[in-house]
Amino acid sequence: MTSALETEVQDAPRRPRKRASGGGLGRYILIRFLLIIPTIFILMTMVFFLMRITGDPLTAALGGRLTPAELAERSAAAGYDRPLIVQYLDYLGGVLRGDFGTTYTDNTPVSEVLTTYGAATFELVLYSLVVALLLGVPLGMIAARTRDRWPDAVLRIIAILGYATPVFFVGLLLKLVFSVGLGWLPVAGRLSTSGQITMSSILNPTPFYLLDALRLGNTELLRDVVEHAILPAVALGILTGGIFLRLVRTNMIGTLEMQYIESARSRGVAESRLTTRHGLRPALIPIITVMGMQIALMLGGAVLTETTFEWNGLGYMLAEYMKARDYVAVQGIVMMLAVIVAVSNFVVDVIAALIDPRVRY
Template identity: 90%
Template sequence: MSTALDPEAEDTPRRTRRRASGGLGRYILVRFLLIIPTVLILMTMVFFLMRITGDPITAALGGRLTPDQLAQRRAEAGYDRPLIVQYFDYLGGVLRGDFGTTYTDNTPVTEVLTTYGAATFELVVYSLVVALLLGVPLGMIAARTRDRWPDAVLRIIAILGYATPVFFVGLLLKLVFSVGLGWLPVAGRLSTSGQITMSTILNPSPFSLLDALRLGDTELLRDVLGHAVLPAVALGILTGGVFLRLVRTNMIGTLEMQYIESARSRGVAETRLTTRHGLRPALIPIITVMGMQVAMMLGGAVLTETTFEWNGLGYMLAEYMKARDYIAVQGIVMMLAVIVALSNFVVDVIAALIDPRVRY
């Protein structure tokens, strides 16, 4: 007896796969296009807010030049024109990759971004590593000891972690590990000897860790990582507390599911249940919120870099704001906005790949 295959039944899985791939592609495209208005709105807000107190030349050089010299400089830079004309002129420069030149040190803003942006990127990566190393294991312990004293202690630690100001944590770490114990450097990205060694590199990259690895100099590598420990811990604690609570909450929910109870009844070890079956679902929320945590870290980087004199975008942003160099501030804020927007885009794509429900 022969049976005829239903063509519509055969096409159903194919149509489902095509619809799913189309949904993912459309989702990625929409999320990427949303970066443009996000950055544009923030750039526009910064541009106009920075000019509430006057033009950048008067703000940066007022008191050091005569009124006639200021008027001449303002006319040369085009700041005597209507504000809306200046805005579209600045927007056109940004589209050409020209962010202007700083007034305090006469440096192209693009050079400031490439030179100091790498330092901030390194700090954020180090801090994310610290946050994951702290938040994930401690969150697993809190979930396994739910409603017992270790869980209560860890929850208090998590609250203190993301509630304590990052500059206060940084100062405490410096007092204990640098001033008191003398184990770690108190500030900076490199020691004087490390800077001399770095200056011998041909075609250096903006990443100190990468250059140290290229040289294969263990002493220089120790110097780079030693200077990064305290800033990374100070900033990583902020996010580590958030990760701890996320892992704890989601792992508790996972460990109470039916398939976990079935595995437990068959005699599967509790450690195996936690690490193999409970951890992976608990990590998904961490991935989904990591974009927001990058934004928090960039905000905290301003205070962290200032506390540890870590010459990154945050440190330079504080310096340029003190000097009222609005051109530099605009460029740095826009670069931070782009980093946050791209981070959220990458996180959204990863979340869509892990959980197809995110696409719809």
């Protein structure tokens, strides 16, 4: 026999659950976008003060090349004799105006360095992501379908080796095999000498070699661009491809064990159709969510990859400026890489929210 309170509760109309609305998605995107600002500000502040632990950038770059009097004169002209907080406020003002300073080694505006070499790094990361997806997704599907059998074991070992092997070591092996040994692909650089000459004839060129080659419609130039990009992209893409392989395998195994998959299997649906049509999309969601972190990992690996293959991008120039102790250039490049990572994470989060509404809450 139920009490009066229980009867009242049972008879009370149930409130309908609030459905997720477009406002939830819009609020999520706005919050994620606004979080970019403090993230970049904190990174910029950290980079500025860390670059000055050993002294002012001018002394670090030109110390020993100039007399103490000349060094003091140039430091005063650059404003490095002022209090550090004043230098920091001036630097913030310059960044807001798009002025990141001028390099000391070659007297080039840092903004020009970023625009000139940033496109090369962007191209390399894009190529590497394509390689990682082409390797990780199909191999992860095969590993999931052959769970606990020898193909699965072999692919898991390959995945571990892929993301555990240093990227510069993979790059050297690829160069020894495919460039020095077989002679199939170029050893280094972004273009051959003849390709550079052809590229210089383009009116209003962009910093992207692949785009300019497509605009020109020159198949030889396009082949030259692709051939120079293969080995760096594979060396950097293997690193992320191993991670994608493990993610796809793990999530596809979980998906293939769900009830709706078992129901489809009992109706006689082919295993290949279950894998590609029903199991793949849920397995790709984790890849999208971690892709922002992988872009950050790729940018870190790009420094070693570009140095190994003499790929003239931000990573290569960062290593050169660090050797020259040009901390103004290093500061600008690190800032640009931080901005790329922050924006990439924002874009990835938005895509993940569009695919899977659960990430908004």
